[in-house]
Amino acid sequence: QKEVEQDPGPLSVPEGAIVSLNCTYSNSAFQYFMWYRQYSRKGPELLMYTYSSGNKEDGRFTAQVDKSSKYISLFIRDSQPSDSATYLCAMSLMDTGRRALTFGSGTRLQVQP
Amino acid sequence: DGGITQSPKYLFRKEGQNVTLSCEQNLNHDAMYWYRQDPGQGLRLIYYSQIVNDFQKGDIAEGYSVSREKKESFPLTVTSAQKNPTAFYLCASMARGLETQYFGPGTRLLVL
Numbered sequence: 497q498k499e500v501e502q503d504p505g506p507l508s509v510p511e512g513a514i515v516s517l518n519c520t521y522s523n524s525a526f527q528y529f530m531w532y533r534q535y536s537r538k539g540p541e542l543l544m545y546t547y548s549s550g551n552k553e554d555g556r557f558t559a560q561v562d563k564s565s566k567y568i569s570l571f572i573r574d575s576q577p578s579d580s581a582t583y584l585c586a587m588s589l590m591d592t593g594r595r596a597l598t599f600g601s602g603t604r605l606q607v608q609p
Numbered sequence: 610d611g612g613i614t615q616s617p618k619y620l621f622r623k624e625g626q627n628v629t630l631s632c633e634q635n636l637n638h639d640a641m642y643w644y645r646q647d648p649g650q651g652l653r654l655i656y657y658s659q660i661v662n663d664f665q666k667g668d669i670a671e672g673y674s675v676s677r678e679k680k681e682s683f684p685l686t687v688t689s690a691q692k693n694p695t696a697f698y699l700c701a702s703m704a705r706g707l708e709t710q711y712f713g714p715g716t717r718l719l720v721l
Contacts (some may be wrong), residue, residue, distance in 0.1 A: 504649060528708040539615075539699055539712035540652075547708075584651065588708050595640060595659070595703065596667065597710055601651040 499523055502585055502600030511609050515572040519585035519600045522566065526587040526598070529561050531570045534582045534602065543583075544570065575607045611636045613713035615700050620718045622687065622694060630685045630716045632700030639705045641683035645669060646697040646715075655698075658683055687718060695720050 502519045509515055517531075528547055532540035544559040546552045546568075552559045558571040568587075572579055582604045586597040613634045622628045634641065640659050644652040654667030658677040672691025677683055687694045697717050701710040 500651075502651075530709055532712075537697075537715070537717070539613075539714045542709055542711065545709050586710075595708065596642065596654050596657055597652075599651040601649055 497522060498601075499598050500585065500587065500600040503603055504601055506604040506606055508606045508608060509575055511575060511577060511607055513575050513607075515570075515575050515579070515605060515607075517570040517572075517583050517585075517603050517605070519568050520566055521568075521587060521598075523589075523598075524563070524566065525589050528588045529559070529568050530586040530588075530597070531557075531559055532584040532586060533579075534584060536581075540584055575605075577607050577609045580605055580607050613700060613702055613711060615698075615713035615716050617716060618714070620716055621721050622718060623721050625689045627686055627688050628718070630687070630698055630700075630718070632683045632685065632713060633681055634683075634700075634702045634713075635681060636702055636704070636711065637680070638702035638711075639680070640703040641677070642701040642703070642710060643667075643673070643675065643683070643685045644699045644701065646699060652699065655685065694718055 500521045531544040534540040549561045549563045556573045560569040582602040584602045585600040616631045642657045643655040656675040658664035674686045699715045700713040703710045
């Protein structure tokens with residue numbers, strides 16, 4: 497079983513829809529949670545960063561973390577064709593060692609105009 | 610503009626050849642990372658370095674080598690021992706005290 501599970505999609509929605517992207521994880525020690533957006537053949541771009549549980553909002557994007565369920569979500573409101581990309585969740589431990597991220601495999605989103 | 614640069618964008622490797630991928634950052638970040646991305650598998654950690662002149666193996670280090678002689682630079686060599694090198698290679702950096710990583714544009718390595 498992977499440490500971080502993410503549905504690969506593709507997820508296809510019409511323009512203007514609300515999109516929900518999710519990841520589950522098995523390691524309860526994860527403390528930092530991130531969402532990255534990756535366009536085809538480009539490097540990932542950091543979208544949202546959350547520490548521990550709770551919600552965080554930035555424009556059309558809302559990140560939610562439920563540590564009790566080991567479940568994180570990214571919501572995109574009023575989705576646009578330019579949101580079409582692969583969305584990667586990532587998380588890390590609160591350790592001073594390698595400080596590396598553990599990634600989900602990514603969900604491909606297609607927003608149809 | 611601060612950021613991370615990777616070169617080349619595309620790289621072709623012949624059988625038995627070593628190739629080196631460049632990664633440079635001007636963000637003054639202490640830590641640097643190399644990931645490999647294959648379709649459907651997400652990003653896997655190859656090597657990382659927290660400070661100059663020190664680096665550690667990640668989860669899939671076999672067939673790769675790195676150096677960290679300068680804070681700004683973290684080149685990755687894909688050796689002939691790496692039997693399946695075709696992938697998208699991503700370099701990242703992270704500042705001390707933060708837990709978010711910033712990525713370069715990537716290098717796509719193909720085998721001839």
